[in-house]
Amino acid sequence: xxxxxxxxxxxxxxxxxxxxxxxxxxxxxxxxxxxxxxxxxxxxxxxxxxxxxxxxxxxxxxxxxxxxxxxxxxxxxxxxxxxxxxxxxxxxxxxxxxxxxxxxxxxxxxxxxxxxxxxxxxxxxxxxxxxxxxxxxxxxxxxxxxxxxxxxxxxxxxxxxxxxxxxxxxxxxxxxxxxxxxxxxxxxxxxxxxxxxxxxxxxxxxxxxxxxxxxxxxxxxxxxxxxxxxxxxxxxxxxxxxxxxxxxxxxxxxxxxxxxxxxxxxxxxxxxxxxxxxxxxxxxxxxxxxxxxxxxxxxxxxxxxxxxxxxxxxxxxxxxxxxxxxxxxxxxxxxxxxxxxxxxxxxxxxxxxxxxx
Numbered sequence: 001x002x003x004x005x006x007x008x009x010x011x012x013x014x015x016x017x018x019x020x021x022x023x024x025x026x027x028x029x030x031x032x033x034x035x036x037x038x039x040x041x042x043x044x045x046x047x048x049x050x051x052x053x054x055x056x057x058x059x060x061x062x063x064x065x066x067x068x069x070x071x072x073x074x075x076x077x078x079x080x081x082x083x084x085x086x087x088x089x090x091x092x093x094x095x096x097x098x099x100x101x102x103x104x105x106x107x108x109x110x111x112x113x114x115x116x117x118x119x120x121x122x123x124x125x126x127x128x129x130x131x132x133x134x135x136x137x138x139x140x141x142x143x144x145x146x147x148x149x150x151x152x153x154x155x156x157x158x159x160x161x162x163x164x165x166x167x168x169x170x171x172x173x174x175x176x177x178x179x180x181x182x183x184x185x186x187x188x189x190x191x192x193x194x195x196x197x198x199x200x201x202x203x204x205x206x207x208x209x210x211x212x213x214x215x216x217x218x219x220x221x222x223x224x225x226x227x228x229x230x231x232x233x234x235x236x237x238x239x240x241x242x243x244x245x246x247x248x249x250x251x252x253x254x255x256x257x258x259x260x261x262x263x264x265x266x267x268x269x270x271x272x273x274x275x276x277x278x279x280x281x282x283x284x285x286x287x288x289x290x291x292x293x294x295x296x297x298x299x300x301x302x303x304x305x306x307x308x309x310x311x312x313x314x315x316x317x318x319x320x321x322x323x324x325x326x327x328x329x330x331x332x333x334x335x336x337x338x339x340x341x342x343x344x345x346x347x348x349x350x351x352x353x354x355x356x357x
Contacts (some may be wrong), residue, residue: 019053020108024098026060028116038120058098096210112189126234138223139190141183142230147237154319155326161313173227181219185211209255225354251347253337264334268351273302
C-alpha cells in the first residue's frame with residue numbers, strides 16, 4: 001500500500017454535502033450505464049448533483065468497460081479500489097473493500113451504498129433522506145422490485161424472497177426492542193458518523209453478507225434501522241443468467257438461513273405433498289369417497305400453506321404460481337451453499353474465491 005492509499009484509509013474526507021452515493025462496480029458494463037442515468041436524473045429543486053450530493057463509482061479491478069462508462073457521465077467521481085488482499089490479516093471481500101474505499105473519499109453527511117444493477121426512480125434519494133428524518137433512522141435500507149427473466153429465475157426467486165420475508169420480518173427488523181437486524185446492499189443509506197463509529201465495511205472482514213452484518217453492527221449500538229420493500233424507489237435485475245443466479249445464491253443462502261438444511265427438508269415435503277396427494281387420491285381406487293375427500297382436503301391445505309407463504313415475496317402472481325416447480329433447484333442451492341460454506345470452506349463470486357464458514 002503506497003502513502004496515498006494509506007492516507008485514503010486513515011483520513012476520511014470532511015462532511016460537506018448532504019449525501020454521497022457510492023457504487024462498487026466490478027465488470028458491470030452491461031448495467032452501470034442505466035444505473036448512472038437513473039441517478040443523474042435526481043434533479044429535484046435544491047438537490048443538484050455536485051452542490052448538494054455526489055456520485056462516486058469505485059471501479060473494483062474491472063476488466064471490461066466499467067471505468068470508461070462511469071467516466072462518460074459528467075459530475076461522477078470515478079476511483080479505483082485499492083488492491084484486494086484475499087490472504088492474511090485484514091481480509092475484506094471485494095465489495096466491502098470497494099465500499100470502504102468509496103466511504104473514505106465521500107463528503108456526504110449520509111452515505112448511500114447502492115449496486116450497479118439498480119434503477120432508481122426520480123426523486124428517490126431526497127425522499128429517502130426525508131424518510132430517515134421522519135423515522136429518526138440511522139440506517140435506511142430498501143428491498144427493490146426484482147426484475148427476473150427466464151423460467152428458472154421466475155420460479156426460484158420468489159421462493160428465496162418469501163423465505164427472507166419469513167426469517168427477517170420487517171416489523172421485527174424495524175423494532176428497536178428486537179435484536180434482529182437486516183438490510184439489502186442494493187440500497188443501504190447510513191449516517192456517516194455512525195458508519196465510521198462501527199468501523200464501516202472495514203470491520204466486516206471477508207463476509208459476503210456485508211449488508212446484514214453492517215445493519216447488525218449499527219443496531220448493536222442501539223441505533224434505529226428501517227428496512228422496507230420499496231418498489232416506489234428502485235428496481236433491480238440481480239442476475240443476468242441462471243448460472244449467475246445459482247452462483248449468487250450459493251454464496252449467500254447458508255448465511256441468510258441458519259437452518260438451511262431444515263428449510264430444504266420442508267420444501268421437499270411441499271413437493272411430495274403437492275404432487276403426491278392427488279396421485280394417491282386418483283390412484284388408490286379402493287378408497288372410500290370420504291377417504292379421497294380427506295386427501296383432497298389435505299392437498300388444498302398444502303396449496304394454501306405453500307402459496308400464502310410464497311406470496312410474501314412481492315413477486316407477480318404468475319411467478320408465484322410456477323414457484324412450486326422451482327423448489328427442486330431451490331433445495332439444491334440450499335444444500336450446495338451449506339456444503340460450500342461448511343465443508344469446502346470456500347465460495348466463489350465474480351471470479352474470486354472467499355473463505356466460507
